[in-house]
Amino acid sequence: MCEAKVITCKAMVQWERGGDLREETIQVQPPRRGEVRVKILASGVCHTDWSEPRNYPSEKIPSGSTTPGFPVILGHEGGGIVESIGEGVSSVAVGDYVIPLYIPECKTCGNCSMTGRRSNNTCVATEDTQGFGVMLDGSTRFSVDKEGKKIEILHFMGCSTFSEYTVCPEFAVAKISKESPLHKVCLLGCGVSTGYGAVHNTLQVEPGTSAAVFGLGGVGLSVIMGLKEAGCTKIIGVDTNPAKEAKAREFGMTHFVNPRNINGFPLYDQGDTLEGAVWGANGGGLDYTFECIGNTKVMYSALACLHEGWGKACIIGVAPPGAEISTRPFQLIMGKQWTGCAFGGVKGRTMLPGYVDNFLAGRAPFVDAFVTITLPHTEVNEAFHLMHEGKTLRSVVTFPHEGDEEVLVHRQRHYKQAAIVFLHGLGGSPADWKGSCEWLAGKVGPNCQVVCPAAPTRAISKNNGEQMPGWCDVYAAWPLTTSSQDDTKGLSDSVASVHAVLDRLVAEGVPSERIIVAGFSQGAATATLATYSYGKRLAGCLNISGWLANRGSFAPNAENKATPIFWGHGRRDDVIAFENQAAGAAVLTAAGVPVLAKDYDVDHDASEAEMGDILHWLHLTLGWTSA
16 A cells, blocks of 8 residues: 555635635644545535534644634535545545445444434544544644645634545545446435425335425435335425425425415414424325424424324424524323434445445436535635525536546546637637637536637628628638638527537537527627527526627527527627627626626737636536536
């Protein structure tokens, strides 16, 4: 075994309670005896990553710091590859695919040793150290240099997956199939397994039964997924956000109750209450309920909605510090049961490999259904915002590992094809613009190609945007002269030529919804019309210092009316008047197209700031990243 060395890498670090995470260049020590160092490719962003360090920060003050609990590297839903192992490690090897476990499975402690009815997943092997943010020997493997001073960084939940590399005890990683797409199965490290496992492990739901799920976020939907698989015939979802109903029905929910609007439900003897509405939806008390919020009042509701004699309520949500639950003893005397679970009762090393195998075989748990958006690690704060706005089930952040062949091979194998079709204009050289597109494509991932058709557009007459540019071979004719700008194609032929390029890409296996049509100047005019007249849904459009031709008659087709466009204007543009650019963006907005229009202090060109904004738009609007 080669001696492992200190690794310098990127990580997102929280420096203070409630503060945003900041990218830092950190050092990760080699694994010690019984430890493994893991190359993290992707990590889910869970609500616990936001709430836990705010509500329950470590009391330990790291060396070099003056703040208890900080700095710390968060994250606990990771997927990675074993990079090195410490002395005595035998259950995993370098190159194995693993999921770090915030609840380990040592298989030897008193809890792990229990069998039969007392079998459980509450391993205590790390209970004396994990809450303090340190490894079993009381030290940390992370540090950062600040102004010549070394500062230790604490671990989080034994995982710290918001880092390119992390270190875990051997018994706190689950070895999974090397066929796994790590940017998807990482979610089995917490949320999906928690809800899914609560159904199958904790309550062991039987076919033909009824259940209610309070809270339709990622955990709640994973409960619904498990209930459907278990054969539950009536699945009632409860949430105050009506926008969540449609997605929950896709997962298997049969009835929806909004506590803010309980009209229309027969209320039975529970009265005009949430409990009455849920009883009414079911026609009586339920066999099972699941609380997935962390609200003590809702925990009571979950108990109250049960059928007397046998109903069981499972508490999954984590309540705020100091919160207590209460009920009338008669509820329990009548046979209703309150229970709960952590990590869905899942024994990570034993069960997660099977969960992954089932997913790879096309069976539940369907983890890919929970990935709403994939972002680069630097956007993790934005992922928290999206989570709180209710716009995501799960965001996944990925890590660059630039130049790492092992990571490149994984991504080439598992990530979707994509393409950027770019149409040149008459400003700047074609090579420069192609290079810019290739830079963007590199940020999207190894499977994104740049296509530059050999016939971009040129201007005949802008005439306030009412006439379309013609068509000339900018690449072949560069540098352009007056004689090289003779028109060879008109408007309809120009758009048809772009559509032919798109058809070819789709025929080659690139999904149309993974193709962006982009253009600069005159090329942007054709790119825009080609996008909103193409017969299949496209990912988006980029209009850089261009305009909208024939804007008086513009109308997007049904396939692409919802396709977003980034429109960058130059305030000092002396080729295409700023007013003409802005007018085109306004027409698209009025037509219902999602437009992000920004202006820059440049002439007929794109600034570095604009390219950065375009990349940000790719990440947040389209969910495109190097993953």
